Amino acid sequence: MTLLVNSSGSTKDRILGAAELLFAQRGFDGASLRQLTAAAGVNLAAVNYHFGSKEKLVEEVFRRRLDALNARRLEALAKIAGAPETTLEDVLAAYIRPALDLSHEDSGSLFMRVLARAFAEHDDTLRQFLSENYGHVMRQFTAEFARLLPQLSRQELYWRIDLVTGALTHAMSGFGMIQRKHDVSELAHREQTAQHLIRFSVAGLSHP
Amino acid sequence: MTLLVNSSGSTKDRILGAAELLFAQRGFDGASLRQLTAAAGVNLAAVNYHFGSKEKLVEEVFRRRLDALNARRLEALAKIAGAPETTLEDVLAAYIRPALDLSHEDSGSLFMRVLARAFAEHDDTLRQFLSENYGHVMRQFTAEFARLLPQLSRQELYWRIDLVTGALTHAMSGFGMIQRKHDVSELAHREQTAQHLIRFSVAGLSHP
DNA sequence: GGCTGGTTCAAACGATCGTTTGAGCATACG
DNA sequence: CGTATGCTCAAACGATCGTTTGAACCAGCC
Known part of the structure; x- marks a missing residue:
């Protein structure tokens, strides 16, 4: 085929x-x-x-994209983390925008789909690989979320981050696949998507 | 094994x-x-x-659970749909609670994992099967969401429902797996989870 | 008993899987 | 030129896949 x-x-x-x-x-x-x-x-x-082996190939497929993606995420986070004027929107943008950018480079949108698959699979080998190599990224973002949402208990915060992660993973795995109206530029479409995801996540994280 | x-x-x-x-x-x-x-x-x-065949077995695994699950969802929705005093919380509870109940019957929690897998797979055959047999459920819920959120455009509403669906699918696929503290009863744990999911979804759907 | 329809069984079907092999090819270096 | 080195190739390895077959079993009914 x-x-x-x-x-x-x-x-x-x-x-x-x-x-x-x-x-x-x-x-x-x-x-x-x-x-x-x-x-x-x-x-x-x-x-x-x-x-x-095939398994090593799978890991390399992840490594090729995630090294760059998470580096950009951490770079964006580093610029704002700890600053008194930083908002939740800023932190979420640091997490979301690099992924959307990747989705519009070459065939990067396919990768988010692969990532969503890995997310749904509860395969221990793959989870351990991702956790060992990229776990520190989520840890840094979580720390910043905790700083900006001091009213939430640890447990409450983890719940909300988990739900946001599920929503974003699902949404971004479909992004780039949907037919875009011809009168909307790619850049405008990406910006619109970013706004949807960010606003939704802010609401989910910070509701009373 | x-x-x-x-x-x-x-x-x-x-x-x-x-x-x-x-x-x-x-x-x-x-x-x-x-x-x-x-x-x-x-x-x-x-x-x-x-x-x-194996494929028919897969369909039967879904049918066995989804027939009952979606019947309960629609039953709960029918009790409140269209009523003037109905809130977003009520509709979301009608969608979420039957799934959490299933997760604590026999080995039903495994099924939510299977469902999450099917969600991540973009397999056309399976998607068509689910859409043909259970598409009307989401359509009825969407109609009720539209009624309760008249200020949202169709496009905006679909975006938010899609994000909520992703969050819920992800969260419920892990539910029942996590180790529960021994001093928390199963029923209390389920109620706490339901509250988390409902409040998060309300915030995600109805933010300005 | 004899017969029938539904069910289970061991065995085998061809296809396809991930992996390995060893020969063949090209480029680079002495 | 000779010979390493890195890579590609067709072919085969044993294992496992979903599916099919035909005999065996076992109730219930005439």
């Missing part, structure tokens, strides 16, 4: 691109290395040669 | 129970019919004999 993804680029990059697409469409188990390498236009053995 | 689920009951029920558990743990592709029938303590061929 799907033929040739990314006919240019190195073998590793072609594999990563095809993996992102097929993992998003059919899941980690559903997408086979044969479908994947056929779509990438590379030999079947190339996956094990370059990545070692 | 997993041995014998539901050693009593009919063959069909044993299969459905084991399927719910393994689909929740390993996904629809990840759980094989051999693991499944071994856990159920039935013969491998029993799945195809009773259900026709």
